Amino acid sequence: MGTKLMDRRLFLQAAGVTAGAVATVQVGCLSYFKKGRSAAADNREVPTTCELCPNKCSAIAVVEGGFVKKLNPNPENPKSRDMLCARGNAAIKQVYDPDRLKQPMIRVGARGEGKWKPVSWDEAFDFAATKLAEVKAKHGPEASLWSSTEGFQEVFFKNLGLAFGSPNLVRHPTLCLASVNLAYSATFGTVPSFDLLNSKFVIMSGANRFESIITPDTMDLIGSVMERKAKLVYLDPRFTVTAAKADEWYPVKPGTDLAFILAMIHVIIKENRHSKDFVAAYTTGFDQLAEHVKQYTPEWAEKETEIPAADIIRIAREFSDAAPRALYYAGRRSSWYQNDFQMRRAQAILNAIIGNWDQPGGMVPNAKLPKGEFLFMPWDEPKAARVDEIEKHFPLAAKGDGVYLKLRENVLSGKPYPVKAWMVYKQDPMNAMPDQAKTLKMIEQMDFIAVIDVHMSDMAWYADVVFPESTYLERTDPVEVMPGIWPAVVYRQQVVKPIHDTKPNLEIVQGLAKRLGLSDYFDFTIEQWVEAEFKELPIPMAAEHMKKHGVWAASGQPSFGKTLNPDHRFVTKSGKIELFSERLQEAGYDGLPVYTAPVPPPSDRFRLILGRVGYFTHANQSNNIWLNEFMKENDLWINPKPAERLGIKNGTYVTVTSSVGSVKLKVRVTEEIRPDCVFMLHGFGKKSKMQSLVYNVGASDAVILETAWDKVSGNAAFHETFVKVANA
Amino acid sequence: MRNTLKLLAVVAALAVPLSAQGGSDTKGKFFFKKTCKSCHATGGSAKEVTPLSKTQAQWKAYFAAGKHNKGKEAITTVLKPEQVKDVQTFLVNHASDSPQPETCGG
Numbered sequence A: 001m002g003t004k005l006m007d008r009r010l011f012l013q014a015a016g017v018t019a020g021a022v023a024t025v026q027v028g029c030l031s032y033f034k035k036g037r038s039a040a041a042d043n044r045e046v047p048t049t050c051e052l053c054p055n056k057c058s059a060i061a062v063v064e065g066g067f068v069k070k071l072n073p074n075p076e077n078p079k080s081r082d083m084l085c086a087r088g089n090a091a092i093k094q095v096y097d098p099d100r101l102k103q104p105m106i107r108v109g110a111r112g113e114g115k116w117k118p119v120s121w122d123e124a125f126d127f128a129a130t131k132l133a134e135v136k137a138k139h140g141p142e143a144s145l146w147s148s149t150e151g152f153q154e155v156f157f158k159n160l161g162l163a164f165g166s167p168n169l170v171r172h173p174t175l176c177l178a179s180v181n182l183a184y185s186a187t188f189g190t191v192p193s194f195d196l197l198n199s200k201f202v203i204m205s206g207a208n209r210f211e212s213i214i215t216p217d218t219m220d221l222i223g224s225v226m227e228r229k230a231k232l233v234y235l236d237p238r239f240t241v242t243a244a245k246a247d248e249w250y251p252v253k254p255g256t257d258l259a260f261i262l263a264m265i266h267v268i269i270k271e272n273r274h275s276k277d278f279v280a281a282y283t284t285g286f287d288q289l290a291e292h293v294k295q296y297t298p299e300w301a302e303k304e305t306e307i308p309a310a311d312i313i314r315i316a317r318e319f320s321d322a323a324p325r326a327l328y329y330a331g332r333r334s335s336w337y338q339n340d341f342q343m344r345r346a347q348a349i350l351n352a353i354i355g356n357w358d359q360p361g362g363m364v365p366n367a368k369l370p371k372g373e374f375l376f377m378p379w380d381e382p383k384a385a386r387v388d389e390i391e392k393h394f395p396l397a398a399k400g401d402g403v404y405l406k407l408r409e410n411v412l413s414g415k416p417y418p419v420k421a422w423m424v425y426k427q428d429p430m431n432a433m434p435d436q437a438k439t440l441k442m443i444e445q446m447d448f449i450a451v452i453d454v455h456m457s458d459m460a461w462y463a464d465v466v467f468p469e470s471t472y473l474e475r476t477d478p479v480e481v482m483p484g485i486w487p488a489v490v491y492r493q494q495v496v497k498p499i500h501d502t503k504p505n506l507e508i509v510q511g512l513a514k515r516l517g518l519s520d521y522f523d524f525t526i527e528q529w530v531e532a533e534f535k536e537l538p539i540p541m542a543a544e545h546m547k548k549h550g551v552w553a554a555s556g557q558p559s560f561g562k563t564l565n566p567d568h569r570f571v572t573k574s575g576k577i578e579l580f581s582e583r584l585q586e587a588g589y590d591g592l593p594v595y596t597a598p599v600p601p602p603s604d605r606f607r608l609i610l611g612r613v614g615y616f617t618h619a620n621q622s623n624n625i626w627l628n629e630f631m632k633e634n635d636l637w638i639n640p641k642p643a644e645r646l647g648i649k650n651g652t653y654v655t656v657t658s659s660v661g662s663v664k665l666k667v668r669v670t671e672e673i674r675p676d677c678v679f680m681l682h683g684f685g686k687k688s689k690m691q692s693l694v695y696n697v698g699a700s701d702a703v704i705l706e707t708a709w710d711k712v713s714g715n716a717a718f719h720e721t722f723v724k725v726a727n728a
Numbered sequence B: 001m002r003n004t005l006k007l008l009a010v011v012a013a014l015a016v017p018l019s020a021q022g023g024s025d026t027k028g029k030f031f032f033k034k035t036c037k038s039c040h041a042t043g044g045s046a047k048e049v050t051p052l053s054k055t056q057a058q059w060k061a062y063f064a065a066g067k068h069n070k071g072k073e074a075i076t077t078v079l080k081p082e083q084v085k086d087v088q089t090f091l092v093n094h095a096s097d098s099p100q101p102e103t104c105g106g
Helices: A008-025 A091-095 A121-139 A154-164 A178-188 A217-227 A241-245 A257-270 A276-282 A286-295 A298-305 A309-322 A340-353 A404-413 A436-444 A505-515 A526-535 A542-549 A582-586 A640-646 B002-014 B016-020 B025-034 B056-064 B081-093
Strands: A044-049 A058-064 A067-073 A105-107 A116-118 A144-148 A169-171 A201-205 A231-235 A248-250 A326-329 A421-425 A448-453 A465-468 A480-482 A488-490 A551-553 A606-609 A635-638 A653-657 A662-669 A677-680 A722-727
Touching: A067 A091, A105 A121, A121 A144, A121 A421, A121 A448, A121 A465, A121 A505, A144 A154, A154 A169, A154 A421, A154 A505, A178 A340, A201 A217, A201 A257, A201 A309, A217 A241, A231 A241, A231 A309, A248 A309, A257 A286, A257 A298, A257 A309, A257 A340, A276 A340, A286 A340, A298 A309, A309 A326, A326 A340, A404 A436, A526 A542, A542 A551, A635 A640, A635 A653, A640 A662, A640 A722, B025 B081, B056 B081
Parallel strands: A144 A169, A144 A421, A201 A231, A201 A326, A231 A248, A421 A448, A448 A465, A606 A677, A635 A662
Antiparallel strands: A044 A058, A058 A067, A105 A116, A105 A465, A480 A488, A488 A551, A606 A722, A635 A677, A653 A662, A653 A722
């Protein structure tokens, strides 16, 4: 362990000594209140890019006395709109978290027992490389699995997996937004942004944008709804903050949003309200669509959705009247039901036929900015096919991301081949995947597991070796282009040196690569990588600009309508916007969205639904001491009617049981949820004792969620679990 | 970087087996960016080209017809045959009508 190592006690001692020295030297009343400062003052402001969630907002770190004292929003980034949310502010506590990983550790007890031996980096690298080489020698490189989630240094981890020879990289999208990405890609050839800043009429299905923050969408929605009086229609079985701020809230019957959308299309076409010029010039398959939606009347949809037919008709009329400044918002975490892809396709089609494409207040294809690229050595393609058999079961899905749940099924069955090593970067499959017991079985059958992370996640808790990554405020990362209506290039630069014996991911990858004989593929420094990226930024003295400002955004207003010319070719099979999709049909799917009614829960059970809040990111940040103050324990929302029937009182504890597991948590009896659903928040009930604030506090939804996925994208279907609730 | 260049030469010499199977997308991307884009870029000496410049059928036809194979600017003067195959694979895989579902980050 190096000199950088500092645990909480030492840190507090050091701070105390410094403060004491200052108090000794300075006399007088005013100095009594002066905060501790390092003798050699290290006071700076450093622009950087937040990493507490995927939004990548620009921040300015205020360093005083060598410590990160405060994080301020950076007004130069149009995407983050001069805003830094609660999570962004709390990044300071990620650096100075006494629970964080402070040095490499090798497991010495049983997996999950929590017995660890602190080791040197060399020892950790040697151990991991030996284990990986053993798996490779016995089963081939394809027997290694490389799991990661998005981040500026993820590229290095993925490249190590590929250079090692494994085709089995698996990423987060099929636990998140793969269905929406695939649906919009299949329709428009791209996934557009939604111009909430200029829209007059917004419909959202379960996209709880007031609480689940996406920049700039959340701020623009607040602006458009609260200040500019745009109309917001919101569908959600739960009365969220977004529902509270909406003009109309419909507690839609879960799993029936597709019926609502198809009925809207029905009304708009029947009443000739679609944009005829746009449809004729830019789309294919309109006649098939018109014929297809004849069956989906508002009266039929009322029975499915429990939204009155008169309201569906009125909303369809108001929506088309507001076009092109009207949009059906796509949402982000789109992993709900097994028909999720087709529901998102229907949204895309509805948007297309009102002609809101590339218009202010509508859907806008993302503008991009150029940047250079560090050309690294290419390796041979992995020879084996993917273990999740994505080509066979999900031929249209993004191959580079894989399909998480199908992959787990195949790994558990050992077919088509065994997978025996699991490398994980920055992800917690223990909480991200449904059915934790299955994930634990997958862990059990691994010969080797390594995790690279900032903190001891539940996945790390079950690993054989953990590599501590430096927090984002302690490292420099690759440059990132943020495409959008207001595109920007952002740069994350080191604010303070690592305070513990940690490394950036690139150096961890290089340490492993060296011992695996793969050094030539990673023969560069982060500075060389970043310099290559700066080179092609179209601004003078790009490197100096990015280091000084942390962000560069193209000046001026966004330009709309660049794709609205007859010669524009959409990146689809036909070159047009595909209302009907031949490619889907050829792959064995419905070329137009076909509605199938969801199976309702039995009378003694509830549908479990999930959601997000603004102060946690997925299953992360609940152990951040500042954010934990917002919510110290998750609870189960249940409607008063079933609660009364079951004799359940507010604030007591209940057991929640599905076919795969059971958890105990506090109950919140509230009118703010439909009687046929219950809701719980992600990110509690941790198994890792190094998540001390949430260890065994509340419950993890992953324990009770069952395995199901969307048929086209393979996206996990998180709202397909029925649970029993009873007093504990 | 010395090692990288050394390895690059080795890979270029050993790229035959994959090319026989239709080329490598990963290597094709590398050679396209390193070699082709040195001319076919914005402000370059030749017309800007990206994979989206043609459809899959057009790219296949382009290479089948041996376009860009003549004179001192012939593609074969800057890329070995197997590398051309890699570039073709990359361009076809990412052509303007290819299925390209977007991802998140990464």
